[in-house]
Structures are given as C-alpha cells and as structure tokens.
Amino acid sequence: MAGLDDLFAQIPVHDIATKLGADEGEVNNAIRTLVPALVGGLQHNVTSGDIDSSTLESAVTAQGASGLLDGGVSVDQVDQAEGENIVAHIFGGNDTNQVASALADSGAGGSSLIKQLLPILAPIVLAYIGKQFAQNNATPAASGGGGGLGDILGSVLAGAGGGGGAGNNPLGNILGGVLGGLLGGKK
Template identity: 40%
Template sequence: MSAVDDILADLPVDDLAQQLGTDPASLQSAAAAALPALLGGLEANAQDPAGAASLAEALGQHDGPVDALNVDAADGAKIVQHIFGGNQDQVVSQLGALDGHPNDLVKKVIPLLAPLVLAYLAKQVGGKGGAVGGALGGGILGTVLGEVLKGAGQGSATSGGKSAGSIISDVLGGLLGGGRK
C-alpha cells in the first residue's frame, strides 16, 4: 500500500466532503491528486540541506495523531506555503486540470491534507528507528521519503494522459527546481 493509499484510507471522506460542501467522490479524487504533489514538494525541499533540516523540524512539531476533522487549516496553509512557496497557485491550477478538479476544492483540500502528511511522515520516521527531531542523522529522513514516494508517484492516467503522480516530476520539478529552503 502506498503512502497516498494509507493517508486516503484514514481520511473521513464523507465528513470532510460535507464540511467542504462537496460530494465524497470529488473530495476523494482531489485528495488523491493533491497527496502526491504534497509528498513530491516535501521531497524537493528535502533535497537541500536547509530544506531537510526545516522538514525534520516540522516533522517534530507534527509527531502525533491528527484528527482529520479538526485539522488546523491555518497551520496547513503555513505548511503549504513552505512547501510550494509562491508557486502554490500554479500547483493548484495543475492539480485542478487533472480530471477536472475544481481549483477552489483543490485549494481547500491541500491545507487540510498537509498536517496529515507531516504526521504520517513523522510516524514513518519514528517507525524506522529514528527520533523525529534527529531524522537527519543517518539519512533516515531521506530513506523514509524515498520509500514513501515510490508509491506516491504512481497514479491512474487521466483523459489528458497525465496522472496525479506525474505532478511530482512534471509540475513540481519545474516549479520547485532543487527545492525551497
């Protein structure tokens, strides 16, 4: 099971869909498109030593369970800003183009998912025998991100020949380059 599948399995899709005023299928689809982009953005950031240190610190702050129905959207927005920087609108637009996801839904979903992604990664780092705060030691953070992203980059093809997973290489590669600090 991939990280995307793991995170999606824990999402209370019906409740979140109702909270956002959409149908569960649309929410599920938007989340499935957004998760690989978030994970890819984190990986791009971790390519730079300062970005990796920042990510390790963020994982330490999100080490513990997160209630998906009570996610701090302001915290999520800060995370998304750090991951995508000034490219957030471009990422949302690209994600919205996949399977015709409405941009406003994608823009609402991403900040709700970001704290869940960090909590998931913190759990994975801790599960690999690394202290979350010391995730840089021994390359544990890079190892975990590599394992997580193996499954995140794969997605079903859409009518335009793109997949949610292709956002990692196509969009984020061009927008983020070597990662943000």
C-alpha cells in the same frame, strides 16, 4: 514500511466532503492526486539541498507528535492556517492559490476545491510522515542527502504506481510538471 494506501486510509474523505459541501467522489479523486504531490514536494525539499532539511524534519516530527492521527482524524482538529503555512513551505514559498492553480492546470481537479483541500491535507500528511519518522527511529538526513526522512518519503511514494485501483495514475505528470514549475525557480 507504510505507503500511500496507508496514508489515504488516514484521511476522512466523507467528513472532508461534508465540511466542504463537495461531492465525495470528486474530493476522493482530488485527494488521490494531491497527497502524492504533497509527499513529492516534501521529498524534493529534503533531497534537493535547497533548504535546511533539519527544519523540515522538526516540522514533521512536531506534526507526528501532535496527536492528529490518534484515534482517527477529525477534520475539525486540523489547523487550516497551519496547513496554509505548510503548503507554502512545501512548495517553495508559493501560496495555496498558486499551488491550487498549478495543480488544477495539471488535472488534479478544480482550483477552488484544491484550494480548500490543501490546507486540510497538508497537516495530515505531515502528521503521517512524522509518525513514520518516529516509528522507524529515523536519523536526521545529511544536508542535501536523503537519509532518514528522504528514505521514508521515498518509501511512501514507492507505492504510488501500484494498488488503489486507479487505472491511469497522474503522479508522474504532477510531480514532474507541477513540482518543477513550483519549485524550480525558488532557492
């Protein structure tokens, strides 16, 4: 099953940096932190039982079927307003400003850049997970269990500590601190 490296390969870093008028290296570093946080937030939602995971599975399936990843992602195809909604749902109702602030505090990059990246990345991440979900003929998760979608998200995150060449992977700190802070009090 595919992992984070495959997901990173779907993201047009150069095009995003150009669109945002930002340094490509800075954008790439932020993406390498934000994508695992998005996947981790999805996984938390599926496994925690705090939400109806069938709603999340429907959103993932719809994004997977959207065609966003067909023939390579065009940044102009990404619906950033939908991305804002996705970010809010993933992170327990917190808006992009709150999420960007929390991620910036944990070392993911500047809050302004993160705020611009999250609504672009969220639909790409959901489309990728949706494609994996469809390709693996995943079955819906039982309420509060992981099951299909939880297994896919876990598999994607399993590669977070390896590969990629980054010496010090901040994923553990971000998923532990940021997700706990953003999701902990929201039920």
